[in-house]
Amino acid sequence: KSIAVFASGTGSNFQALVEAFAQPDSGVVIKALVCDHALAPVVGKAALAGVPIITVDYREFVDKAAAEAAIVSQLPEVDLIVLAGYMRILGPTLLAAYPQRIINLHPALLPSFPGRTGIEDAWRYGVQITGVTVHFVDAGIDSGQIIAQEAVRVEPGMSVDDLARRIHAVEHQLLPATVQRLIQGGKI
Numbered sequence: 708k709s710i711a712v713f714a715s716g717t718g719s720n721f722q723a724l725v726e727a728f729a730q731p732d733s734g735v736v737i738k739a740l741v742c743d744h745a746l747a748p749v750v751g752k753a754a755l756a757g758v759p760i761i762t763v764d765y766r767e768f769v770d771k772a773a774a775e776a777a778i779v780s781q782l783p784e785v786d787l788i789v790l791a792g793y794m795r796i797l798g799p800t801l802l803a804a805y806p807q808r809i810i811n812l813h814p815a816l817l818p819s820f821p822g823r824t825g826i827e828d829a830w831r832y833g834v835q836i837t838g839v840t841v842h843f844v845d846a847g848i849d850s851g852q853i854i855a856q857e858a859v860r861v862e863p864g865m866s867v868d869d870l871a872r873r874i875h876a877v878e879h880q881l882l883p884a885t886v887q888r889l890i891q892g893g894k895i
């Protein structure tokens with residue numbers, strides 16, 4: 708089976724996927740990285756890992772639909788698209804091209820704390836338990852059917868940076884494991 712990963716920034720989750728699926732017997736091939744910023748660190752990680760890179764600068768297109776059409780036309784055939792820190796809301800062009808085939812990683816326990824700052828929002832709210840969610844993507848923001856969740860306890864005195872480190876460590880395990888499980892379970 709094959710996947711494409713969409714990411715916009717650091718790419719630590721992209722790297723976790725690369726490492727998890729490095730062995731040919733993992734049964735998963737990462738066929739492409741799609742990135743909306745040519746200079747993002749994740750692009751360098753993909754180059755080092757030998758993963759083909761598709762960069763799409765949305766500003767060069769008249770609208771989101773045109774940018775997404777460009778992505779769809781460049782993407783090789785894949786069984787699953789994994790959004791790992793892709794900082795854009797998907798529109799109908801991509802959603803229709805991959806129905807029930809796109810998943811997203813979110814650094815909080817949805818439906819609590821959707822949006823770009825889920826870690827900080829949970830920490831500021833003062834919750835004692837937050838976590839990580841992997842879910843199917845629909846037209847909403849961090850909505851869509853939940854596939855996997857893992858809780859992270861916010862210990863007394865934890866700084867927001869401490870919490871972010873814990874959340875990311877959990878993400879790096881949960882995302883590859885969930886991709887593997889979806890594929891092995893024949894869901895994809």
Ligand code: GRF
Nearest residue numbers: 717718719720792812813814
């Ligand atoms: C992750 O925390 C993910 O949950 C969120 O964006 C972050 C991406 O981090 N959607 P990285 O680029 O994988 O390091």
